[in-house]
Amino acid sequence: MSRSAHPAGPRHADVMTEGHYTAPPADLNALDEKVWARTVTRDEEGAITVGGIGVTRLAEEFGTPAYFLDESDFRARCHAWADAFGRDADVFYAGKAFLSRAVVRWLQEEGLNLDVCSGGELSTALDAGMPAERIAFHGNNKTVAEIERAVEAGVGRIVLDSFQEIARVAHTAQRLGKRQRVQIRVTVGVEAHTHEFIATAHEDQKFGIALAGGQAAEAVRRALALDGLELIGIHSHIGSQIFDMAGFEVSARRVVQLLAEVRDEHGVELPEIDLGGGLGIAYTSEDDPREPHEIAKALGDIVTRECEAAGLATPRISVEPGRAIVGPTAFTLYEVGTIKPLEGLRTYVSVDGGMSDNIRTALYDAEYSVVLASRTSDAEPMLARVVGKHCESGDIVVKDAFLPSDLAPGDLIAVPATGAYCRSMASNYNHALRPPVVAVRDGQARVIVRRETEEDLLRLDVG
Numbered sequence: 001m002s003r004s005a006h007p008a009g010p011r012h013a014d015v016m017t018e019g020h021y022t023a024p025p026a027d028l029n030a031l032d033e034k035v036w037a038r039t040v041t042r043d044e045e046g047a048i049t050v051g052g053i054g055v056t057r058l059a060e061e062f063g064t065p066a067y068f069l070d071e072s073d074f075r076a077r078c079h080a081w082a083d084a085f086g087r088d089a090d091v092f093y094a095g096k097a098f099l100s101r102a103v104v105r106w107l108q109e110e111g112l113n114l115d116v117c118s119g120g121e122l123s124t125a126l127d128a129g130m131p132a133e134r135i136a137f138h139g140n141n142k143t144v145a146e147i148e149r150a151v152e153a154g155v156g157r158i159v160l161d162s163f164q165e166i167a168r169v170a171h172t173a174q175r176l177g178k179r180q181r182v183q184i185r186v187t188v189g190v191e192a193h194t195h196e197f198i199a200t201a202h203e204d205q206k207f208g209i210a211l212a213g214g215q216a217a218e219a220v221r222r223a224l225a226l227d228g229l230e231l232i233g234i235h236s237h238i239g240s241q242i243f244d245m246a247g248f249e250v251s252a253r254r255v256v257q258l259l260a261e262v263r264d265e266h267g268v269e270l271p272e273i274d275l276g277g278g279l280g281i282a283y284t285s286e287d288d289p290r291e292p293h294e295i296a297k298a299l300g301d302i303v304t305r306e307c308e309a310a311g312l313a314t315p316r317i318s319v320e321p322g323r324a325i326v327g328p329t330a331f332t333l334y335e336v337g338t339i340k341p342l343e344g345l346r347t348y349v350s351v352d353g354g355m356s357d358n359i360r361t362a363l364y365d366a367e368y369s370v371v372l373a374s375r376t377s378d379a380e381p382m383l384a385r386v387v388g389k390h391c392e393s394g395d396i397v398v399k400d401a402f403l404p405s406d407l408a409p410g411d412l413i414a415v416p417a418t419g420a421y422c423r424s425m426a427s428n429y430n431h432a433l434r435p436p437v438v439a440v441r442d443g444q445a446r447v448i449v450r451r452e453t454e455e456d457l458l459r460l461d462v463g
């Protein structure tokens with residue numbers, strides 16, 4: 001295969017990606033409460049503070065880059081979700097968004113359950129004392145060892161993702177003399193995107209068992225017939241970073257239809273349905289997420305209505321928000337290293353982290369915002385691109401953002417809404433050391449996941 005090369009022009013792509021901000025915000029120093037953790041504000045000198053501690057002190061004590069997590073905000077969001085769904089529903093925090101032992105303890109204290117999707121997440125949860133019955137175990141290819149560990153520990157539910165897994169979990173439970181509570185994950189034919197959903201291509205993905213073609217009905221048949229399994233319900237997760245409730249509506253309707261079919265065929269009313277996670281958060285001022293109570297009401301109404309129409313008792317609902325709980329609670333603090341203005345184009349601002357601590361921009365074209373954190377500035381706005389220190393030109397943290405034009409090396413800048421899927425997807429690319437997560441609350445800051453060290457890297461490299 002031949003590839004042609006051409007001399008590069010001054011610009012690689014459009015100066016401003018279509019759909020991005022076209023004008024700078026009115027006030028570059030403003031902190032939009034939609035994207036910042038609740039206790040974040042500026043002090044009298046203009047520096048950002050979280051939990052009452054200024055970023056300059058935090059950077060001195062913990063270094064940069066680092067994630068600073070507002071613990072009281074995390075707890076408040078857990079509380080809001082638990083409260084919104086009430087006693088007749090269960091909220092499972094999706095640990096894949098960010099999990100640590102401190103987080104597991106906060107979840108317990110705030111009355112949430114936990115969704116884990118690997119042996120590593122399961123052991124973190126158990127080690128931190130999460131009661132096994134409050135854990136849901138997910139994954140499209142759980143190993144036999146993981147299944148054994150989960151069944152032995154007595155997890156509250158295993159979400160079955162395939163026909164093989166129905167047999168594996170049943171066999172394992174029987175061998176251990178147990179009856180495992182399970183749900184079956186179905187793919188309902190809804191593909192959800194941020195602002196819209198399209199019902200298409202639904203079988204063309206690795207997760208779950210399709211409702212189409214009677215696959216899910218067959219899975220239910222098998223699960224009901226196996227002694228090792230107690231089938232408690234049906235699970236559906238339609239996607240992530242969703243704002244539009246219409247996708248959930250279709251999903252709930254189709255899951256309820258399956259419950260009705262199960263009742264008609266087996267005379268059994270399955271008591272639970274899980275509608276998964278995926279609720280969107282604000283990454284920039286353009287995003288308008290819903291509050292937990294609105295989501296709870298919308299989902300509750302949909303399920304009740306569909307069940308009434310099908311003549312079913314309303315099942316117990318569960319949900320699995322990850323991003324919506326932890327996402328807004330943290331920001332990443334970076335130090336500016338180099339600044340490269342390109343006349344008529346944009347200014348590249350290089351920071352001391354990058355795609356190793358936030359892969360989402362490179363991976364999903366995700367949008368973030370950024371502010372000068374260590375001080376305020378009245379300088380003119382400049383169109384900036386915040387990039388990392390990795391050997392890759394796609395190493396972009398914030399693609400298009402306005403920063404003050406007097407930005408200088410040594411300034412601290414902060415990227416909000418990095419609590420979800422940033423530390424949990426961090427990598428050691430270029431032997432970067434993954435940053436710490438520091439929980440801040442009421443004037444106290446403590447490391448909950450420490451910074452990686454070169455010794456950590458060398459320990460794995462056995463020579």
Ligand code: LLP
Nearest residue numbers: 094237240241277278279320321322323421
């Ligand atoms: N439940 C199940 C079964 C899931 O697969 C997921 C996410 C969740 C709950 C939680 O979804 P959330 O509420 O956090 O959106 N790495 C991507 C997101 C992948 C989500 C995978 N599953 C990102 O950075 O956007």
